[in-house]
Amino acid sequence: MSASTPLDIADTDAITGLRAHALAGGRGHETLFRNLSFRVLPGELLWLRGHNGSGKTTLLRTVAGLSTPFAGSVRWNGQSLRGDLLAQKSLVYLGHHNGLKEDLSAVQALRFLSQLHGRDASANGLHAALRSLGVYHRRNLLVRMLSQGQRRRVALARLALETQPGLWVLDEPLEALDDGGQAIVRSLLQAHVQRAGSVLMTSHIALQLDGVPVRELHLSTTGVS
Amino acid sequence: MNPLPRFFTFAAPSRFYWLAGLLLPWLYLLAGALAAAGLYIGFFLAPTDATQGDAYRIIFIHVPVAWMSMVLYLAMAGWAALGWAFNARMASMLARAIAPTGAMFTFLALWTGAFWGKPTWGTWWVWDARLTSELILLFLYLGYMALVEAIDDVRRADLAGALLAVVGAVNVPIIYFSVRWWNTLHQGASISMTAAPKMVSTMLTSMLLMTLACWAYAFAVVFARARAIVLEREQSSEWVRALARPLSKVKL
Amino acid sequence: MHPFFHLLQRDVRLASRRPLDALLPVAFFVLAASLFPLGVGPEPQTLQQIAPGVVWVCALLSAMLSLATLYGGDYADGSLEQMLLSGHSAVLLTLAKALAHWLLTGLPLLLVAPLLGVLFGMDADPIKALCLSLLLGTPILSLFGGLGAAITLGLRNGAVLILLLVLPLCMPVLIFGAGAVAALQSGISPAGHFSLLAALLLLSLLGVPVATAAALRISV
Numbered sequence: 001m002s003a004s005t006p007l008d009i010a011d012t013d014a015i016t017g018l019r020a021h022a023l024a025g026g027r028g029h030e031t032l033f034r035n036l037s038f039r040v041l042p043g044e045l046l047w048l049r050g051h052n053g054s055g056k057t058t059l060l061r062t063v064a065g066l067s068t069p070f071a072g073s074v075r076w077n078g079q080s081l082r083g084d085l086l087a088q089k090s091l092v093y094l095g096h097h098n099g100l101k102e103d104l105s106a107v108q109a110l111r112f113l114s115q116l117h118g119r120d121a122s123a124n125g126l127h128a129a130l131r132s133l134g135v136y137h138r139r140n141l142l143v144r145m146l147s148q149g150q151r152r153r154v155a156l157a158r159l160a161l162e163t164q165p166g167l168w169v170l171d172e173p174l175e176a177l178d179d180g181g182q183a184i185v186r187s188l189l190q191a192h193v194q195r196a197g198s199v200l201m202t203s204h205i206a207l208q209l210d211g212v213p214v215r216e217l218h219l220s221t222t223g224v225s
Numbered sequence: 226m227n228p229l230p231r232f233f234t235f236a237a238p239s240r241f242y243w244l245a246g247l248l249l250p251w252l253y254l255l256a257g258a259l260a261a262a263g264l265y266i267g268f269f270l271a272p273t274d275a276t277q278g279d280a281y282r283i284i285f286i287h288v289p290v291a292w293m294s295m296v297l298y299l300a301m302a303g304w305a306a307l308g309w310a311f312n313a314r315m316a317s318m319l320a321r322a323i324a325p326t327g328a329m330f331t332f333l334a335l336w337t338g339a340f341w342g343k344p345t346w347g348t349w350w351v352w353d354a355r356l357t358s359e360l361i362l363l364f365l366y367l368g369y370m371a372l373v374e375a376i377d378d379v380r381r382a383d384l385a386g387a388l389l390a391v392v393g394a395v396n397v398p399i400i401y402f403s404v405r406w407w408n409t410l411h412q413g414a415s416i417s418m419t420a421a422p423k424m425v426s427t428m429l430t431s432m433l434l435m436t437l438a439c440w441a442y443a444f445a446v447v448f449a450r451a452r453a454i455v456l457e458r459e460q461s462s463e464w465v466r467a468l469a470r471p472l473s474k475v476k477l
Numbered sequence: 478m479h480p481f482f483h484l485l486q487r488d489v490r491l492a493s494r495r496p497l498d499a500l501l502p503v504a505f506f507v508l509a510a511s512l513f514p515l516g517v518g519p520e521p522q523t524l525q526q527i528a529p530g531v532v533w534v535c536a537l538l539s540a541m542l543s544l545a546t547l548y549g550g551d552y553a554d555g556s557l558e559q560m561l562l563s564g565h566s567a568v569l570l571t572l573a574k575a576l577a578h579w580l581l582t583g584l585p586l587l588l589v590a591p592l593l594g595v596l597f598g599m600d601a602d603p604i605k606a607l608c609l610s611l612l613l614g615t616p617i618l619s620l621f622g623g624l625g626a627a628i629t630l631g632l633r634n635g636a637v638l639i640l641l642l643v644l645p646l647c648m649p650v651l652i653f654g655a656g657a658v659a660a661l662q663s664g665i666s667p668a669g670h671f672s673l674l675a676a677l678l679l680l681s682l683l684g685v686p687v688a689t690a691a692a693l694r695i696s697v
Contacts, residue, residue, distance in 0.1 A: 101550075
């Protein structure tokens with residue numbers, strides 16, 4: 001069920017959650033979005049929508065702190081993710097690339113990412129995560145040998161390792177997944193939102209989550225609607 | 226409109242374009258006049274040197290251009306760093322405009338160095354500290370130019386260039402020191418660049434005039450190049466389009 | 478364990494899965510050095526004299542060979558983004574990468590250098606000096622190489638561009654490194670050279686990772 005609620009910028013609890021103010025950004029010369037203001041409170045999922053080339057990926061990268069905005073600011077709990085190392089610890093960013101080294105086995109690749117981000121890297125934890133994404137039986141295969149869908153599942157297994165209500169910034173997490181995989185990811189998203197986590201994501205596959213309010217933000221080439 | 230000129234008023238590309246355009250002809254004129262005077266004094270009025278004869282006169286070009294090559298590198302690094310620190314586009318554009326001129330002066334320093342060495346030592350090139358350092362400086366300039374050209378994203382190119390220029394600027398003293406050390410260690414086998422003859426006042430006047438001429442020329446060329454860069458980068462802005470418009474009304 | 482060590486361990490493990498790739502710079506090192514006697518002539522006197530310079534220049538060029546993939550691989554598969562968002566200092570990350578590069582490229586070059594010393598007819602003491610100079614100098618090459626790799630990340634002609642950018646900055650290392658051995662060979666104490674090399678190493682350790690971290694932020 002998707003619902004659109006009016007965006008309330010002037011909150012008393014002004015710094016909690018993700019807050020973008022007059023954000024402008026783009027790639028190289030081109031400004032893709034300007035004067036963008038939105039919030040994602042704890043327990044909310046914001047579905048970023050727009051045509052190809054409307055700047056969705058650039059916006060996600062700007063929010064995560066990989067790109068600098070042309071103007072404006074975006075803060076998570078009052079901190080900029082680009083500068084603040086502490087704030088980054090509560091961020092999970094999954095872009096188009098999986099972040100998995102091809103020459104490592106699935107479990108080794110996941111372990112590295114888990115250690116890098118300070119999450120549970122014990123054998124049990126990793127196995128449980130891989131199991132919940134349905135790739136446990138492939139855990140010792142080199143990433144190179146896995147199909148695109150299986151690689152995506154290994155990358156998404158990071159979400160299963162999360163226990164804290166942080167910020168998830170996800171770029172097309174459902175892509176390359178079959179129906180079963182999509183169902184698993186939906187349940188992970190639900191669980192995260194229900195423990196007061198925040199999600200900002202893009203998806204060209206429809207998001208239908210039970211009991212989770214999904215707000216939409218439309219980026220178009222002529223601005224925000 | 227604020228009647229008092231603000232400090233950063235010419236940081237706006239459009240205003241820089243206007244000011245630079247205004248100054249250009251005067252700068253070229255100044256450069257020409259100073260160069261003519263400097264060269265006349267240096268080549269005709271300064272006395273012949275006892276040991277080096279008339280061949281030494283090349284230093285009236287060699288020394289000023291060598292100074293310019295080093296000063297311009299610092300200027301380039303400085304403007305690039307400002308552009309990075311203050312997110313100022315104009316500063317980054319100036320840095321890019323300076324680079325080819327700096328490289329040209331470096332090349333001239335090397336070339337005139339060769340012309341100086343040949344009659345006095347019989348070889349076109351000597352691996353002495355100053356010439357070798359100039360050669361390395363040329364590589365630093367070329368590296369900067371190659372890097373900013375290779376990056377398509379303009380902002381990334383500006384920032385990467387600034388980082389490289391600053392790293393280069395910090396390394397230049399280290400490089401110069403190490404090259405001098407290397408050169409003194411091999412004294413026995415090497416010949417060092419000819420020392421300038423004892424400076425008479427006419428020689429000093431000529432050097433000074435030539436240095437000022439190089440400055441004026443550098444300003445002129447850098448401004449001209451910067452104007453071109455401004456037009457290229459700001460082509461989608463209103464004031465650039467306004468510049469192009471009158472031409473469309475001309476009926477041939 | 479800090480992710481610094483995890484990153485180091487990961488890079489070593491990845492290199493061990495492609496051992497031939499890891500050994501290419503060493504092969505180039507020996508090959509390039511072997512070209513000089515062929516070009517210059519095999520007179521022992523000449524070879525002894527040019528040996529320090531030749532070995533050092535070849536080490537310099539060989540160390541640069543594996544730079545294009547230092548950050549390139551991680552950039553391409555998205556690992557670099559994850560590292561920059563991990564909540565750990567990018568400066569430590571670049572130090573870990575430079576150390577990995579040195580362990581996988583610089584150290585092997587150092588271990589093979591005595592062989593080249595023998596091929597060029599050097600005596601025992603100059604060979605020891607050569608190894609010490611490489612021990613001090615190759616980490617500096619890895620540090621500056623990492624900077625070059627970070628600045629040119631993702632560019633088409635990155636590999637050649639790295640050479641153009643990094644080689645001028647590494648000239649002092651070459652001068653003092655080869656100079657130390659040459660000094661010893663001509664009876665002068667190389668202590669001054671070694672001190673300067675050590676000073677350069679310290680300066681590089683302090684300054685270059687910071688610049689490299691900035692370069693990564695610019696390039697990603």
